[in-house]
Amino acid sequence: MTYLGIHTTFNQSKKEDYKEMLEKINKRLEGWKSKLLSQAGRSMLIRTVASTIPTYQMSTHMLPKSISESLNTSFKNFWWGTTKDQKKKENWDYERWKT
Incomplete structure (x- = not known):
């Protein structure tokens, strides 16, 4: 059950x-053409619109860590202009690149 868009009861x-x-957030990010x-401009959209949801x-519930991490990933991909298709093409190892 939701009240004003916030769940009042939770599942397991x-x-x-x-x-x-x-x-909802991913639809908004996909709707904006990051390229x-x-x-x-991207950082302004993330701060003012996408992060408000x-x-x-x-304001009422603490987000689970996994949800917070997936939000971070979505925001980072939008900020860097990475799409799902590009991510599949780029399979190089970031850890190896750092060293």
Whole structure:
């Protein structure tokens, strides 16, 4: 059950409870064309629009760590302009590259 977009009851799987929020954020990020925006524009959109949705959820409940990590990943991919297709093509090892 939801009230004002926030779940009032939770299932055993917390990921399922926050799935709708993650989909909503990902749809917004996909709707914005990151290739057409500067990095300053991308960071402004993330700070002002995309991050307000989880902030609203966190006003009443603490987000699970896995949800927080997937939000971070979505925001980072949008900021760097990475799409799902590009991510599959780039299979090089970041740890090896760092050394």
